Amino acid sequence: xxxxxxxxxxxxxxxxxxxxxxxxxxxxxxxxxxxxxxxxxxxxxxxxxxxxxxxxxxxxxxxxxxxxxxxxxxxxxxxxxxxxxxxxxxxxxxxxxxxxxxxxxxxxxxxxxxxxxxxxxxxxxxxxxxxxxxxxxxxxxxxxxxxxxxxxxxxxxxxxxxxxxxxxxxxxxxxxxxxxxxxxxxxxxxxxxxxxxxxxxxxxxxxxxxxxxxxxxxxxxxxxxxxxxxxxxxxxxxxxxxxxxxxxxxxxxxxxxxxxxxxxxxxxxxxxxxxxxxxxxxxxxxxxxxxxxxxxxxxxxxxxxxxxxx
Amino acid sequence: xxxxxxxxxxxxxxxxxxxxxxxxxxxxxxxxxxxxxxxxxxxxxxxxxxxxxxxxxxxxxxxxxxxxxxxxxxxxxxxxxxxxxxxxxxxxxxxxxxxxxxxxxxxxxxxxxxxxxxxxxxxxxxxxxxxxxxxxxxxxxxxxxxxxxxxxxxxxxxxxxxxxxxxxxxxxxxxxxxxxxxxxxxxxxxxxxxxxxxxxxxxxxxxxxxxxxxxxxxxxxxxxxxxxxxxxxxxxxxxxxxxxxxxxxxxxxxxxxxxxxxxxxxxxxxxxxxxxxxxxx
Numbered sequence: 001x002x003x004x005x006x007x008x009x010x011x012x013x014x015x016x017x018x019x020x021x022x023x024x025x026x027x028x029x030x031x032x033x034x035x036x037x038x039x040x041x042x043x044x045x046x047x048x049x050x051x052x053x054x055x056x057x058x059x060x061x062x063x064x065x066x067x068x069x070x071x072x073x074x075x076x077x078x079x080x081x082x083x084x085x086x087x088x089x090x091x092x093x094x095x096x097x098x099x100x101x102x103x104x105x106x107x108x109x110x111x112x113x114x115x116x117x118x119x120x121x122x123x124x125x126x127x128x129x130x131x132x133x134x135x136x137x138x139x140x141x142x143x144x145x146x147x148x149x150x151x152x153x154x155x156x157x158x159x160x161x162x163x164x165x166x167x168x169x170x171x172x173x174x175x176x177x178x179x180x181x182x183x184x185x186x187x188x189x190x191x192x193x194x195x196x197x198x199x200x201x202x203x204x205x206x207x208x209x210x211x212x213x214x215x216x217x218x219x220x221x222x223x224x225x226x227x228x229x230x231x232x233x234x235x236x237x238x239x240x241x242x243x244x245x246x247x248x249x250x251x252x253x254x255x256x257x258x259x260x261x262x263x264x265x266x267x268x269x270x271x272x273x274x275x276x277x278x279x280x281x282x283x284x285x286x287x288x289x290x291x292x293x294x295x296x297x298x299x300x301x302x303x304x305x306x307x308x309x310x
Numbered sequence: 311x312x313x314x315x316x317x318x319x320x321x322x323x324x325x326x327x328x329x330x331x332x333x334x335x336x337x338x339x340x341x342x343x344x345x346x347x348x349x350x351x352x353x354x355x356x357x358x359x360x361x362x363x364x365x366x367x368x369x370x371x372x373x374x375x376x377x378x379x380x381x382x383x384x385x386x387x388x389x390x391x392x393x394x395x396x397x398x399x400x401x402x403x404x405x406x407x408x409x410x411x412x413x414x415x416x417x418x419x420x421x422x423x424x425x426x427x428x429x430x431x432x433x434x435x436x437x438x439x440x441x442x443x444x445x446x447x448x449x450x451x452x453x454x455x456x457x458x459x460x461x462x463x464x465x466x467x468x469x470x471x472x473x474x475x476x477x478x479x480x481x482x483x484x485x486x487x488x489x490x491x492x493x494x495x496x497x498x499x500x501x502x503x504x505x506x507x508x509x510x511x512x513x514x515x516x517x518x519x520x521x522x523x524x525x526x527x528x529x530x531x532x533x534x535x536x537x538x539x540x541x542x543x544x545x546x547x548x549x550x551x552x553x554x555x556x557x558x559x560x561x562x563x564x565x566x567x568x569x570x571x572x573x574x575x576x577x578x579x580x581x582x583x584x585x586x587x588x589x590x591x
Contacts, residue, residue, distance in 0.1 A: 040452050043448075045479060045482075046475075046478060046479070046482075048475035048478065048479065050437075050441070050471070050472040050475055051441045051444070051472055051475035051476045051478075051479050053441075054438050054441030054442055054444075054445065054472070054476075055441045055442075055444045055445040055448065055476070055479060056445065057441075057442065057445060058431075058441065058442040058443065058444060058445015058446045058448075058449070059445040059448065059449050060445075061423075061431075061442075061445070061446070062445070062446060062449035062450075062453075063449070064449060081435060082438065082441075082472075085432065085435060085438065086431075086438060086441075086442070089432055090423055090424070090431070090432060
């Protein structure tokens with residue numbers, strides 16, 4: 001997904017000379033074609049995220065469209081105030097391409113695990129937050145990033161993720177995608193958890209339970225209407241995300257459900273990383289399994305909640 | 311190498327009529343808002359006065375004129391000095407000054423981009439302005455534009471790590487169109503810079519970060535005019551101008567008086583005292 005996103009930066013830079021790529025001390029071959037062909041649109045800066053974010057805001061205020069790439073944790077935590085004030089408050093057209101969203105960097109430990117990025121950035125007015133499911137969807141969404149006003153955060157997966165997005169259901173920034181429809185339960189997912197949600201929906205179907213799957217590739221602005229309307233049709237709602245359950249997708253859906261005053265109320269549960277620092281290394285898959293971010297657990301939760309409904 | 315600095319000290323220098331008049335406008339603004347960062351505004355007054363009177367190419371009728379020089383007040387708490395100059399130059403009506411910090415005004419306790427004509431970036435949280443300036447100057451360099459970028463930072467602000475990240479970046483890109491002006495009044499909120507977190511040798515620090523450094527008495531308008539007319543200080547280095555100043559410069563009540571760093575509920579008696587002091591000087 002990272003390769004696709006950077007390939008897209010090259011494509012966008014070719015077609016629009018306002019596009020400037022800014023790396024924060026990335027690998028030596030990063031976008032070397034862009035550097036060779038359009039040296040004025042390629043910047044490689046030092047390890048200095050605070051300066052890079054505000055400098056990018058300055059470039060954007062002069063008409064550029066900077067795309068910044070580094071590891072997600074460094075691009076959100078260290079420079080959070082710069083994001084709030086210099087991207088959010090100034091409403092600057094800066095794009096944050098965040099490598100290793102979620103637990104992609106499991107072997108590297110908790111300093112590199114971006115399990116709170118969505119929570120952090122949800123609080124920033126004017127911010128758009130994207131979490132594509134796979135490389136194809138990354139391509140569709142990146143093409144739209146030239147036109148959106150204000151800052152955008154793009155959460156990257158590991159790369160080589162199975163393609164589960166569909167040409168016939170193309171992502172449009174701000175619009176959730178109903179990937180499948182069923183009247184018994186609603187699964188709301190984001191990012192690569194779409195593959196988990198679809199697998200669980202398949203399992204549930206075999207057991208006679210029809211689940212809708214709503215893919216929220218844009219976490220902000222959130223497609224409140226789609227979440228509300230699809231929740232209204234079912235008794236059970238479950239969210240799943242590769243992210244802390246604190247203030248991520250699950251919390252956002254809970255806010256909508258709570259304020260909707262459904263009667264009878266919906267049976268609801270969040271699946272995600274609990275309020276802990278992950279305590280193991282291993283792989284993205286092994287950490288997701290450790291915290292039950294799996295199709296098996298999702299299937300089980302849907303069934304449990306249905307058992308509790310009248 | 312840095313240049314030696316041995317002019318008259320900022321304490322000795324008597325303010326001219328214009329500097330006193332500008333400070334009276336600051337006091338009138340504070341009287342209207344009943345609050346304000348007086349020490350910083352009085353400290354930075356001559357730096358901004360010389361920039362706006364003699365150095366900056368700006369057009370008050372067209373604040374976003376693309377060829378304008380950019381000036382960022384990174385120490386945003388000094389904003390009342392900026393506001394009185396912008397009002398005088400015609401960026402917005404003087405009447406806005408009398409709505410300082412009011413709910414229906416455009417002028418807050420820190421300056422806002424997009425709200426105040428002539429303000430190039432929202433500042434108030436320290437350590438952001440120089441990075442904005444790097445972005446502006448880098449864009450100018452990439453596009454072959456000739457305008458210049460000035461960033462006024464505080465001395466206390468130089469404790470922020472982002473200042474030095476920005477300094478490394480400016481030097482790396484050889485941004486000779488960028489000048490940082492340090493309002494070096496040697497005081498911060500709690501006490502002196504030396505006792506809270508020392509900056510010396512400050513000129514050597516900026517020089518070692520790749521800047522061409524000059525020093526000046528930051529209240530001496532002739533000296534400021536002369537040194538800023540030498541811009542750029544170096545053909546391939548960003549400039550740093552260390553302006554030696556006195557916090558609260560201009561009245562006996564405010565000079566080096568920590569209680570006037572930020573003052574809320576300013577009384578009529580205090581306002582009268584400030585006006586009287588500015589008449590006497």
